Amino acid sequence: MSQMNKMEEEVVYLCAVIELLRSMLNYELMAVLGDGDHKSVQFKTMTHRQFFFIALVDFLSQTDAKAPVPSTPYLGALRAISCAPSFEVDDSVIHLKNAVKAFAGWLHEEIAVDTWLPSIDLQVDIRITRYLLLKIVGNLSKHNTLRSVGVAEELQRLLQKVGKKVELYQAMLIQEDIYEKFHDDVCAYHASTIAEFLNGLSWGVQLYLKPEYARSFTPAGDESLAYKFLYPEALEHPYAKTCYWNLMNRVRSGPIFPPFTVTEHLKGNY
Incomplete structure (x- = not known):
């Protein structure tokens, strides 16, 4: 071609x-x-x-x-x-x-998400860009635990940023907790705003x-x-x-x- x-x-x-x-x-x-x-x-x-x-x-x-x-x-x-x-x-x-400028700027703002992770008995304030949060939610929506180890590694890095060191298996365990908070709470809240950006x-x-x-x-x-x-x-x-x-x-x-x-x-x- x-x-x-x-x-x-x-x-x-x-x-x-x-x-x-x-x-x-x-x-x-x-x-x-x-x-x-x-x-x-x-x-x-x-x-x-x-x-x-x-x-x-x-x-x-x-x-x-x-x-x-x-x-x-x-x-x-x-x-x-x-x-x-x-x-x-x-x-x-x-x-x-x-x-484009408005949506890109919104996506790359860092937000704080107070998150309870019952799988490892941890309460933590996760700091994350909206872009990364949406990528994590989308990937967890598509893949189960054994197809989303890359997401688990990303969660390890996010927790490390706030001084919480976890093993990879623990990061895999908390994926359901993370999905519940990120998808059912944060993304549900922002869905209308995202639709407005996309329509723009x-x-x-x-x-x-x-x-x-x-x-x-x-x-x-x-x-x-x-x-x-x-x-x-x-x-x-x-x-x-x-x-x-x-x-x-x-x-x-x-x-x-x-x-x-x-x-x-x-x-x-x-």
């Missing part, structure tokens, strides 16, 4: 990002409730909430090294695109740039690409509903062309949820 140019890589990343975001933000998974700037997200079931955080850990991870574009975190790809956009018209990328990214991509969609979209010119998209000249790779077509269709339909702001009552803790 021939190497892609910058525009082609951007299209591939954006197409993948939009599909991931739509897997987390849809009416089958959740409902947005409330009025004005006092909204919240309600998942259909606990299983739907668990899926949300499994998909989120994929979004916070690296793309596959065997993919036709360089391996990078999805959020990192969005940051790079917002700093050097291929389709910008009249500063149309500014909403995406602001959304969706709208950031939408507003960034809207001028390109307007340039590219071409109706058939008859009474049918047929249409086509005019590819940019720099877009030649067949995989990137398919991604571009899919991406333009996503811009055509727009994000699933309108922009929303979550109540401040769900933003004060952790």
